[in-house]
Amino acid sequence: MNEVTKIDGIGSSVRRTEDKKFLTGKGKYTDDINRPGQVQAYFLRSDVAHAKIKKIDVKDAQSAPGVVGVFTGDDIAADKVGGPICGWVVPCRDGSATKEPPHPLLAQGKVRFVGDAIAVVLAETAEQAKSGAELIEVDYEELSPVVDFENAGEGAQIHDEVPNNCYFDWELGDEKATADALSSAKKIVKLRVRNNRLVPNAMEPRCALAEFDNLDDSYTLHTTSQNPHLTRLVLAAFMFAIPESKLRVIAPDVGGGFGSKIYVYIEEAVCVWASKKVGRPVKWTADRTQAFLTDCHGRDHVNDVQLGLDENNKIVGLRVDTVCNLGAYLSAFSVVVPTYLHGTLLSGQYDIPAIYTNVKGMATNTVNVDAYRGAGRPEATYLLERTMETAAREVGMDPAEFRRINFIPKGAFPYQTQVALQYDIGDYEPHLDKAMEMIDYSNFEKRRAEAAKRGMYRGIGISSYIEACGLAPSAVVGALGGRVGQWESASVRVNPTGTISVFTGSHSHGQGHATTFAQIVADKLGIPMENVEVVHGDTDKTPFGMGSYGSRSLASGGSAISKAVDKIINKSKKIAAHLLEASEDDIDFKDGKFVVGGTDKEKAFGEIALAAYVPHNYPLETLEPGLEENAFYDPTNFVYPSGTHIAEVEVDPATGVVQVVDWAACDDFGNLVNPMIVEGQVHGGIAQGIGQALLEDAHYDENGQLLTASYMDYCMPRADDLPSFKVGYTTTPSTVNDLGVKGCGEAGAIASPPALINAVIDALSPLGVTDMSMPATPQKVWKAIQDSQSVAAE
Amino acid sequence: MGEISLKLNGELETRDVADNTLLVDFIREHVGLTGTHVGCDTSQCGACVIHLDGVSVKACTILAKQAVGADITTIEGLADGDELHPMQEAFHENHGLQCGFCTPGMVMSAVEMVNKNKDISEDEIREGLEGNICRCTGYHNIVQSVKAGAAKMGGKN
Structure with missing residues (x-):
């Protein structure tokens, strides 16, 4: 055991060990790994959005140079391999269930979006696989593509199982109470x-990269996943019907995910299947x-909002009617994102006595829409914070003050919203105040006037957001239609030294x-961080766990580690009591040492570890040797980070370019x-x-061609x-977990879009502009300015 | 096909490659140095930036055959043994990386930028990194890293 020199514990900005x-x-990364004898796969994909496949001819491809195999949906069907599954479903208003059409690994009779996989070609090199795929002939009978999701109900039916192209029609909240509140507003x-x-x-x-070992009938898959255990579960149990133990999934270094690497994609499954x-x-x-x-896309909602105010500008009710585009197939979280991760957030930071929301999830001939950073919560925050700003403007109040009078007061926690969630703790005025101070809100009008002298329109915009994260209580998740538990696991092994x-x-x-997880362990055990190694990403090494998404790693995963360390400390106390010939109750653990209270008798943590593995003087009759503990932590509630972001922009009327000139973010993530x-x-x-x-906009044309399919x-x-x-x-520490932590991964993406659009509208408000859609491109902004000037001229 | 030779991180590398082999594939697939990454197909993301005769180049936009005889440095060749290059150190100290995928290209671009202009300003850094996309950091800490790296490399800003 090294001498304790420095503890880089909780709260320290330690530089990252990775x-x-x-x-x-x-x-x-996965692409950096190669295996002897590997073949390269190339997927032939549909270049039309919606069509019946009349015939596929793979003959020429099979005999192309270097080609090792060509497979189609028929081969998958013959082997009875299942497709990706939907991990969470919701009930519909009429009592029916979410419509879940099958998603074959390779198209079977029909293609449903541009990019839908039709065949896989395996060859000695990637180039040969691609050249081989070009020789496959597909005879399509084209069908009318459904792209406009708001009117998808009238379009050609995409799946036999999904009438009117509506996967679900879901509601939350009290419709009558909300209607009454709005009518009296x-x-x-x-x-x-x-x-x-x-x-x-x-x-x-x-x-x-998949390989099959015929000696023990097992597979190993290296893949770009945010949750290797879930990938193994889905592949083994739902697609291949093999024991999980026959499939090892390794997600080595993964270069970003943002939600897109949660769900199990057809390519991963086809590689596993084809390797055998x-x-x-x-x-x-x-x-x-x-x-x-083919990566899942994100967002794609239209929301109709009605917010009712009383004579004091207090909110009395909120109704939101949403139509969202879920694309051609359902995937892991595609149903829950616009429903329980969206509708439940509609109270925001505000005390709203009546809320009702209806969400229709539509099928279209576009790729799946699933989780993307924030997943549902940015959509809720955007509509609410845009509406708050619009309401403030319409009633002539400062938008900060309008928010302030509608905040849930500090004394009202735990606060039960009208949309299912109960916020455990929060305090919203301090982060509004601090963000205003950080951006020097009170002097903004001076800056606006100064910018105007330069011919620029300057604007400021606020967004006060809340998110529910740290996915989260399994019982709640299950009651709401989730098909998995949402605990997290940890195993903490103390080595003999x-x-x-x-x-x-x-x-x-x-x-x-x-780094972060090592800090927790170092802090709790009073040992140097460099003595702590963190292992993740390999189903053969780590306990079954749910992976990382929904800002859950620290709140759920970190808490599991903390609980496992608590068990280590408890067992260590028993060992220390034996070694020090004292009662366990008299042993205190502090600064990495077990001390008999009121004496100078002590044992260092390293001595306890050694005693556990060399148990010559050890209470073997009552205590197992060794020092390794597991914990599965299932939280009692979500955690609720909140904050206020304020954006300041300048718009150049000559070009329509929006420049972000300042940004203040004040967040409450609990303990850091x-x-x-x-x-x-x-x-x-x-x-x-x-x-x-x-800037960003994924755009399909009316034929279902993705026009924005490269960084160009x-x-x-x-x-x-x-x-x-x-x-x-x-800081208001979460009351849900021992560490008092919330989550920080998604907050920025949730908070920022409405702050920015509110700022753009504010900048253009002297021209009478009251609306701006995302993305606020120079062309759109320039046009808004021109239109306002032509109105003024009339 | 044809044999080509070039200098890679100080070592002479000779391989038989197809005429249409990109330099990035030569480095990754033929020599097996996988620190240089491929993030797009259109020379936009900059994950593949290397130094070719001291100039930063996107290794996906050049054929291996065009680099015959060149002296190439990749991210693996930047540190002096165990001692990190000042720019690598600055990225570590300023949390200029998260998932790490864009990092090799970012660091290689940053080093060349500072080699050309040691007293580089924040605006010049932002403009100079226009050809490198990062999805994780929001660039804030990358810009701080390049500033700090420039100071370590002798800059006065």
């Missing part, structure tokens, strides 16, 4: 907003255009768990384990939100599009 390998090019603010469709765009394209078929390892790597066409190996069910794909990492998460979230608000056409935020960000915190 950095060095990435900085020196030694990271191991002094003022009703109405707004229709669109949440634009986005592509998650993790920088590492998806990749899979051809008896060689099978590798597939997406290029960026395939990623655009007192070093620690932590095995976590969470998965890190940029979040820095190796590593503030540096938290800040990085906030920055990244804001950047993605600014991307949504100003889909505008990603770059360094010169963004400002530096001011980040601050307030």
